[in-house]
Amino acid sequence: MSTNAALFDDEFLKKLDYLNIISKRLFAGQLRAERRTRKRGAGMEFADYRSYVAGDDFRYLDWKAYLRLNKLIMRLFEEEEDLPIYFFVDSSESMEYGNPSKLDYARRVAAALCYIGLANLDRVNVISFADNVKSELPPLRGKGRIFRVFRFLTDIVPGGATNARDSFKTYCTEGRRRGLAVVVSDFLDPAGFEKAMDVLRHFRHDIFVIHIASHEEMNPVLKGELLLVDAENRAAREVTVTPGLLTAYRAEYTRFCEQLEQYCSRYQLGYVRTVTDYPFEELILKVFRQGRFIK
């Protein structure tokens, strides 16, 4: 616990403040919690007209138009509401890999983005998942809630196999509002990352993918006769690691990353890949520059 607590020390908090200032500078002029949604409702901003249908609220009839055109026409306004942001943090066993571990890095990244979201008065949700939803943090709003986020992230215990599809499905079918889904994971899902992401797309969330990798994963330093044990399912396989095999593995890992990136590009999802020794504040700035996290 002490190790996890050290994740969010004073130094970290200073960095969060810095990022908050940066984010405000980058997105100056936008109102807090004023996110125009496609939902038509009781907002102040006129959006469109449509014909009256039975059951519509008479208060939104355009009487002037009726006098001119002799037709009942409804005035539509854009509804203004706060944005739900869902942080899906992968806490499967594979995230424990690396030094620092991918999960630690994911915690920091999620904490930073949560802080910015809270500061923007967005409704922030944090979900820990592995083979299913392991735990979730109820929606929070306001900068003062950041410590609950810290506590939640700190309490995440890595374990279990990855099954993002079932996890997302479970969470999204519980009547969640559409919002921004930030997935922080290594995407090493035996079932494939596509199916999981398809679930989020199906529920029409804006999706931002933060792909966390470790150097040990990308360029493993292995040699000789080995029994490779999968951290998640404990499946073992005898391998003679040769330079040729390592080259093939690196090529396969690169192909895997490219597939993920191409998937995100195809469906216009936000995508950032990072390694665990990359400064997390730099990563956050990179996320900002993509313009998807804060609109």
Add this chain to the structure above:
Amino acid sequence: MNFLAMTPLQAALLGAVTAMAVIAMYLLKLRHRRVVVSSSILWTRVLDERHAHSLWERLRKFISILIAVTIALLLALALARPQITWLTGSDEGVVIVLDTSATMATRMSDGRTRWQHAVDEARALLNSGGATTEFRVLDTAGRAAFSPTTNRNEASDMIGQLRPQAGAARFPEVTEQGSTVYFISDGVSISEAPAAVKRISVFEEANNVGITAFDIRSIPSTPLGYEAYLEVQNFGPRSEAVGITLTAGTGQTIAKSVSLASGETLQDVFDLSRFEGGAIRASIVSDDDDMAADDLAFGYLPVKRRTRTLLVTRGNNYLESLLKLDSHVELLKTDPAGYGENPDIDVYIFDRFAPAKAPARPALVIGAPAGATGAAWLREARGVVQKPEITTWAEDHPIMQYVSVHDLSIERAARIDASNLTVIAASNQTPLIVASENPKWVMLTFDLQSSDFPLQLGFPVFVENVLSWFGREQLAVHQAIGTVEVPMKDAQIQTAEGTAVDSQTVAGRTIFEAPEPGLYSATSGDTRIQIAVNLGNKAFSNVNSSVFTDERAAVSAPNWLRRELWFYMLFAAILLISVEWFTYHRRVTL
């Protein structure tokens, strides 16, 4: 396959245990180190793809074990010293007997000699031997004193040291039991060999006209007259025109041409009266002659000068008559009272008399002076031996050449002390003929009247030999090519051209090598002997008399491998270890 270091069962056990140990160790070695990875998804994809497409991946483990077992078996079985006969030959001994007789120098149709062909055959035999085959090289001259060896190069060097040479040739005694004996010969000088011997013939019919005899002898009817006897024979299959030349060292020449049919012999005598003394060289030339060693012969013509001999006697008809008839002797006679040294005298003969002082010239003393005569240079008679019987005599001494004394009858002889003298003939009781080298004198301990020596055929020859030994030049001693023995101790040997020849003294005789015909001189003190070394032997010149059966097919083909199999196994193991090391560190093998 058999094994030299252990039984096949032991070798099989060793191999099996080794193989099992290696496999066991290999399996232990294959226990993999456990490494936890975040996910095996990507590894599985890579490995499945590689395993699906690579036959090597499927065979790698098996091949790795196979290599390890092979290395271990190579090392283990190398200790057992395996032998595969068709690969390395058998380990039997091989004895190679080379015919080194003179006819092996005969040239063949390809321009090479029979000897060169024999050497090639011998070296082919070396190549056909096994890796452990022990070779022994012998020759028919009995000179090859080589130890058995398994080193082919050493054996080849031994063969290279041998040369064909004239002289007695006989098949050597082979003591190696169980060895295969090969006899490489033209079958001329030695046609017989033990039945078990495998014969390899290098015979091919050749042309040869050779001098089979050459001698220089005095003409009894002519004082200081000499003639040369020459015998030439055509041993070739067709007639030959032969040019004969006799040449003296002073340049005088006698030449003659004859035609000799196949097998025909020319026996001719050449008068050398007009020749000065010295070396005489006889040579023949024919159009087609494949053997050169018998085309030359040498003799020696003594310098023609009579020996001035002073006979001091009270009267001895035998001796006087003999010396008067000797054409080489200019005889002077006096009685003991009139004796006095004369510088013109070459030799003194004292009959039953001895002067008090030794003469400056050599002397033959007949009859030992009895009692104290004052002749201190001679041995004093210490008694008389009645009817002594000759029991020993030195046949090889120059003064005993052609002299037989075995039936000599002596009435009495003086008993003397022969210490430091050369005993030429002796009875059990006393020396009968003794010689002194310095001063040079010969003494008979009996007088001629008390023996039948003057009546013996050998007596004139004996006197002639004594006078010759005293310094008069004599005809050459004839010897065959090869090792020449001279009956002189520590003699200096020279060729006719004056070149010194290496020699050694063995058992009081000087021995030297004469590889080709020539005239040699042996000098020891005041004594000089001319030695005419000639081939002069029909057996050597008759180069076409072979009845040899060739058994070349008995010679096995050369073997592939020159060393024992363990050497190659060790080499292969080292090679495999290197390959294994290289591939292991690149994870090609396990």
